[in-house]
Amino acid sequence: MTFDSKALRGAFSSYMTGVTVVTACADDGSLVGFTANSFTSVSLDPPLLLVCPGNHLNSYSVFEHCSHFAVNILSDAQESVSNEFARSNDDRFSAVDWQADDNGCPIIEGTSAAFSCRVHSRHTMGDHLVLIGEVLGFEHSGKPGLGYCSNGYFTLGREREANAVATSGLTGFTGVIVEHQGQLLLNDNNGVKSVPHIAVEKGEGARSALNNHLRLQGLNITLGPVYSIYDDHTNGHRYTFFTAKASTDASANMGSYCPIDTLPESTFIDGAQADMVKRYCAEYQTQEFGLYVGDAIEGEVHHGE
Numbered sequence: 001m002t003f004d005s006k007a008l009r010g011a012f013s014s015y016m017t018g019v020t021v022v023t024a025c026a027d028d029g030s031l032v033g034f035t036a037n038s039f040t041s042v043s044l045d046p047p048l049l050l051v052c053p054g055n056h057l058n059s060y061s062v063f064e065h066c067s068h069f070a071v072n073i074l075s076d077a078q079e080s081v082s083n084e085f086a087r088s089n090d091d092r093f094s095a096v097d098w099q100a101d102d103n104g105c106p107i108i109e110g111t112s113a114a115f116s117c118r119v120h121s122r123h124t125m126g127d128h129l130v131l132i133g134e135v136l137g138f139e140h141s142g143k144p145g146l147g148y149c150s151n152g153y154f155t156l157g158r159e160r161e162a163n164a165v166a167t168s169g170l171t172g173f174t175g176v177i178v179e180h181q182g183q184l185l186l187n188d189n190n191g192v193k194s195v196p197h198i199a200v201e202k203g204e205g206a207r208s209a210l211n212n213h214l215r216l217q218g219l220n221i222t223l224g225p226v227y228s229i230y231d232d233h234t235n236g237h238r239y240t241f242f243t244a245k246a247s248t249d250a251s252a253n254m255g256s257y258c259p260i261d262t263l264p265e266s267t268f269i270d271g272a273q274a275d276m277v278k279r280y281c282a283e284y285q286t287q288e289f290g291l292y293v294g295d296a297i298e299g300e301v302h303h304g305e
């Protein structure tokens, strides 16, 4: 049976996972590591886990032959570490603090947990290797983990903040910054732009309210992480904005697409939305998106921490 591999990958990636960085030391002493969400715990007795390096990896031959490897389970502050180890770059380890374990495999600092493994067995399965490791040692910090689903990161902390409005006594509004090929979906009312947003019913979570709205509008968009949460003290409103990437330029009744590079000069419905869009445009250049928490005037941008 053959499938459209992009569609199959999309369906597989709807499974929510954590994120790991798998590391090893090659025979010549060089270090390799890649971001992996194919991690699974397998057995307690004996202690076994598995991870699946793909044959597309530059480091694939190392994982075909190494005697040991390590699995670093990233914490919710380590989105940038995940990005670093997912892009082709020979110097990935200079971006993180790490120490070698007894077998020379890098253990990254700040993780939720890390496992040092001896290779138990390898099974070539199609275009990936199922690499089973016997756990020789581990550490566990208790830090909450980083989540991944449908090409976007999430953290439980952010999701809980986004839903806190249900019990806060504020009137909730939720909206989404939808991006498609360098353009954002925005409403335009006589030259005054706004990010599409709706009111949230009491007791309803921001994400589910927005998902329902998008479905009703007929817009097939998967919401990404929460991007901005702020209270407007002048009117008792709490705003929760998400990001999303659209695969088509369909806009339903939610506005029209505007090129990102034109937006910093545009007029917005209020200062909070203007600041938010300006920040998005700047962060779009590096694709490292933070989370703003505060009020309509001041707050802090968190990068995963």
Ligand SMILES: Cc1cc2nc3c(=O)[nH]c(=O)nc-3n(C[C@H](O)[C@H](O)[C@H](O)COP(=O)(O)O)c2cc1C
Pocket: 019, 033, 034, 035, 036, 037, 038, 039, 052, 053, 054, 055, 056, 057, 058, 059, 082, 085, 086, 087, 088, 089, 148
């Ligand atoms: C969240 C996430 C999970 C990933 N999981 C895997 C995986 O389980 N197996 C794999 O081979 N590649 C996986 N990748 C892709 C590799 O991390 C990426 O192809 C690799 O780092 C590229 O390194 P290279 O240029 O040295 O080959 C994942 C990427 C991301 C962002």
